[in-house]
Amino acid sequence: MDVGASRHRETRRAFVGVEIKVEGLTKAFGKDLIWKDVSLTLPAGEISVMLGPSGTGKSVFLKTLIGLLKPNTGNIWIEGTDIANCKEKELYEIRKLFGVLFQDGAMFGSMDLYDNVAFPLREHTKKSESEVRQIVMDKMELVGLIGAENKLPGEISGGMRKRAGLARALVLDPEIILFDEPDSGLDPVRTAYLNQLIIDLNAQIDATFLIVTHDINTARTVPDNIGLLYHKHLAMFGPREMLLSSEEPVVAQFLNAQRVGPIGMSEEKDADELASEQGIEMPALPPIPRQIEPSDGRPRRAQREPGDWCRENGVVPPPGSFESALAATADGAA
Numbered sequence: 001m002d003v004g005a006s007r008h009r010e011t012r013r014a015f016v017g018v019e020i021k022v023e024g025l026t027k028a029f030g031k032d033l034i035w036k037d038v039s040l041t042l043p044a045g046e047i048s049v050m051l052g053p054s055g056t057g058k059s060v061f062l063k064t065l066i067g068l069l070k071p072n073t074g075n076i077w078i079e080g081t082d083i084a085n086c087k088e089k090e091l092y093e094i095r096k097l098f099g100v101l102f103q104d105g106a107m108f109g110s111m112d113l114y115d116n117v118a119f120p121l122r123e124h125t126k127k128s129e130s131e132v133r134q135i136v137m138d139k140m141e142l143v144g145l146i147g148a149e150n151k152l153p154g155e156i157s158g159g160m161r162k163r164a165g166l167a168r169a170l171v172l173d174p175e176i177i178l179f180d181e182p183d184s185g186l187d188p189v190r191t192a193y194l195n196q197l198i199i200d201l202n203a204q205i206d207a208t209f210l211i212v213t214h215d216i217n218t219a220r221t222v223p224d225n226i227g228l229l230y231h232k233h234l235a236m237f238g239p240r241e242m243l244l245s246s247e248e249p250v251v252a253q254f255l256n257a258q259r260v261g262p263i264g265m266s267e268e269k270d271a272d273e274l275a276s277e278q279g280i281e282m283p284a285l286p287p288i289p290r291q292i293e294p295s296d297g298r299p300r301r302a303q304r305e306p307g308d309w310c311r312e313n314g315v316v317p318p319p320g321s322f323e324s325a326l327a328a329t330a331d332g333a334a
């Protein structure tokens with residue numbers, strides 16, 4: 001009998017995470033408008049990614065979702081509470097649903113990884129040290145850090161720090177996990193491992209994930225949904241296949257990392273540059289890659305069959321879409 005698999009089954013929860021419904025959200029700092037009228041729903045238990053050129057307010061969006069920043073107008077509904085307009089006490093309660101992985105892991109430099117991961121438990125619960133130990137070791141195992149408990153954050157690599165930050169974000173069993181650029185500063189191999197870890201984690205805990213990233217490969221292969229902030233508004237938000245098959249110039253340019261299109265060096269291209277591009281066609285959309293699947297082969301609750309959304313919506317995906325990585329490699333080699 002596969003003991004690992006049965007233990008895994010037991011740890012999968014019988015419920016899915018929490019939906020976040022954002023309505024007409026606007027944020028400005030003084031006269032400086034960051035984004036306006038953002039509306040979207042992060043579906044319960046699904047993985048969503050928020051993309052956008054630098055400075056478009058992705059981190060501000062994350063901080064607003066968790067109530068660290070107040071929007072000027074709009075609502076953020078979580079389990080029947082509008083956290084954009086609720087009392088501090090209610091916000092405090094709702095915040096307990098969140099786990100956040102900050103960009104640099106946000107570890108205390110003087111504490112070893114064990115104490116860093118144990119910190120929220122010691123701070124926010126009355127658990128005994130033996131219970132704390134069990135939870136910390138469980139989460140350290142989940143992120144592959146067993147054996148590194150006594151290292152200081154300064155003694156480990158950036159990838160390990162992120163995983164330690166993730167273990168700490170998990171100790172209070174969050175229903176929603178926000179990842180602020182989890183792949184920043186990581187090499188492509190470490191990013192691939194972290195992306196697999198994110199998928200495996202979602203399969204296991206069914207929480208609602210929102211990832212802010214600049215990494216196009218992450219955006220194309222990890223999430224169930226993609227959003228794009230651009231020019232002070234939400235250009236588009238929807239299922240991954242919808243955005244990856246979209247010909248909308250801003251979406252197609254950003255998701256395919258192309259130079260031709262409306263987005264320029266300083267976010268918007270100037271009129272001359274755009275005029276010189278008149279008549280230049282946008283390159284054809286590349287194939288839609290397959291979404292990363294859990295490493296144990298069991299589908300996530302939110303996972304859909306490759307091409308499902310395109311079929312349901314009568315969209316013909318770009319040629320070569322959804323071929324398995326192996327088939328694509330074999331084709332390339334032929």
Ligand SMILES: Nc1ncnc2c1ncn2[C@@H]1O[C@H](COP(=O)(O)OP(=O)(O)OP(=O)(O)O)[C@@H](O)[C@H]1O
Pocket residue numbers: 029034052053054055056057058059060061
């Ligand atoms: N507390 C604050 N007070 C005033 N302005 C702020 C504050 N926080 C962020 N900003 C401004 O909001 C804008 C958006 O910042 P934010 O960090 O959210 O962008 P981003 O899309 O996450 O960028 P990047 O991709 O480069 O990390 C920036 O112009 C920033 O200066």
